[in-house]
Amino acid sequence: MAKGIHPVDEVLPVRQMLALALQHLAVSYVGSVAVPLIIASALGFSQSETILLISATFFCSGIATLLQTIGFWRFGVRLPIMNGVAFSSVSAIIAVGTMPGVGIAGVCGAVMLGGVCIMLIAPIAGRLRRFFPPVVTGCIVTAIGVQLLPVAYQWAGGGHGSANFGNPGYLAIAMLVLIVILACNRFGSALVSNLAVLCGLAVGALVAVLFGMGDLTPVREAPWLIVPTPFEFGLPTFAILPFVTILIVMLVQTVESMGLFISIGDIVDKEVAPEQVADGIRANGLASAVAGVFAGFPFIAHMENVGLVILSGVRSRWVVALCGLIFCVVAFFPKFGAILAAVPAPALGGAGIAMFGIVAAAGIQSLAKVDYANNRYNMLIVALTLAIAFIPILSPGLLEQLPKWSQSVLHSSVVVACLVSVTLNLLLNGAGGDCDHAHHPLHRNPESGPSTDELGSMKMQANV
Template sequence: MPKEVSQQKAAVLGLQHLLAMYSGAVAVPLLIGGALKFNSTQMTYLVSIDIFMCGLATLLQLMRNKYFGIGLPVVLGCAIQAVAPLVMIGKKFSINTMYGAIIVAGIFVFLIAGFFSKIKKLFPPVVTGTLITTIGLTLIPVAFQNMGGGNSNAKNFGDSKNLIVSFITIAIIIALEIWAKGFLKSISVLVGLILGTIIASFMGLVSLKPVIQASWFHLPQFFYFGVPKFEWSSSLTMIIIALVSMVESTGVFFATGDLLHKNISEDDLKRGYRAEGLAQILGGLFNTFPYTTFSQNVGLLQLSGIKTKRPIYWAASLLMLMGLLPKVGALVTIIPTPVLGGAMLVMFTMIAVQGIKMLLQTNLNDNRNVLTIAISIGLGLGVTIYPKIFQNLPQTVQLFLSNGIVVASLSATLLNLLFKKGSGEK
């Protein structure tokens, strides 16, 4: 059983989980709002209510009941793979069509959850281990980009200040893992982020402007940007993206289950998918985005050693509070991108290591298993680095094949089935 912690310690651990996922959560509204030319008032709503919805979506997944909720210590945030399709729909049709498509996709996920959960038998350790390793490895370039400053095309990308604070953040986390004990060791990432930000402030990399400009309070509103409209091709596009997210979430569910030494059943998967579908429906109604289970927090569970749900309840509550109090929420945005990048590098590599540990459960003396792992990870990383390799294929096919995690998952599943009789995997 996961060891329990006091409410005070759980709150601090919850804040650590929040900071780990925050940049990924706010990236989606910033990218979509910027591409669709939202004004400052619209952007304020979009970011704040998106954060509120991340907390609500997380609660839906935590609170296991008869119909939905996997009940694992996982955090939900915006699906980054939805950015390009949503921008395309918003520009070609309208913002309202964009939200209509999100609602349709959410209903689709909720309805097919039972059927999709039956694919559990397709995910033995050779497949899940490959998928989770690929998730970690494909996220590492994101961490490196943030370490350099965030925008690789910017003039200051790779500036010495960015590199110094990112590596100092990594060094602080490593030092705490080596020399700290008890609770302090479990919050090494949080301490790294705080100290990294303080050091960065002396180097002129921290601005309080977002906090000063943010409002004090506002409430979520149904149909803030207007009543959703429904268009078949847009809905189909978002259904495809939803399927991609379900594949990724499956890997996260199995990774978390492995950490907790818990067998993930078909019923667990069904409830997990339903919670994501419900969160996506609410995202469309509140004019935010699709929500999916975040993988970066799995690495944090491994690093902190605290695997109970209590800190995640705190993270969800803090997210909702920050969504209602934009000025408080803006405090988190002052953490410099290079500092986040340093922490991300540690967490993302931990995910890859978790995948490798799962692969050790397979027979690596069997070349068929080795081929399944090698080819699948190779394809996943290759697509991540060069997604344009499939640019001449139909747009619908590109939506699947431009995601390295999905490509690795499909490859590992198909190769495992092909080699199943000889490999001895079940």
């Protein structure tokens, strides 16, 4: 690495960067294809229309990633963040798309207007940076990892809707992937260690296919070439109710994105200034507005890729930018994408358990650095935040009878962790965060004894 260049801004050798970018692509592809598949099915799309929608989603995902990683002017947080369609958008998009006289054209119009609104409020979001001290970001990162783990378990058991969920053969493949990832980290060279997840996926997928777990039919049926074009599903239409519905979801995603930007900055050891938060939110808005032109959806950070950044140890945003560029290219060649989609779910499960567990561990590591001895309120903030944030994961039925408008917020542990931790930190530690109050006598546990500063003062007085 060149002297004075932060690892986030480091440009790696081409071959290494390409291999690492493909690893990010393999991890994020499944999540990227799932959302358009679900929505296409709900809106009654034909097979050819579904392929077009997936292609448009990949193309827009690549553009959104390039915007966030490379950026231009005041757009892009410039961190190793892979952008994609969020699952939190699914229910709202289906609700809007099935409204009488609305359809996919109404979804496009609502997303375009919503994207413009998000760009306009970005400066306000940037000024909220000071409400995210370490005690808040640590809770958010922990919630990210724990929220993703059930997805990994689902994959390891054979995937959603599997007729033989939890089959020992599926679990064996997931375990094999974990073993390969561990072996690569323990015995491999620096490059092999960085590519441990890709190696594990490749070995697991190959063994799974040999045992008849893969389905290559979609690969054979996929067309060789397709071109994403603007307004493929007709000119967008605009109406108040669809717009308000989508905007509410995008505002919730904006809160989530703020927490993610700051948390990822902590993970890669790069301070995220308020201006950068605003730039990242502004890029999300622009990407969503562009996606509306191509029948895409609102875009935010792919949480799955955060674990890969930690596990590989490679923090370069240019690796993720190259992945975004590859996504744009893959959008034109559905057959290549179908190969990635054919990776058996158990292989993905093994990789997911490793990556998402690492994210949760990173959050715990961050929380371990929080000052609990001198500030007894921090323990309350962490305890109550995690206890409430894990409700959507551990007991989702508890919240089902609350008003429908609240479900877009309460379904996500990350959003709940963000809102609860920020609120508790404001109430208990004040607007300055936990750091300003860390050594104040009223905030210190009386049993912990004097602080370091007070001990120093005592010594000086004694010497006098």
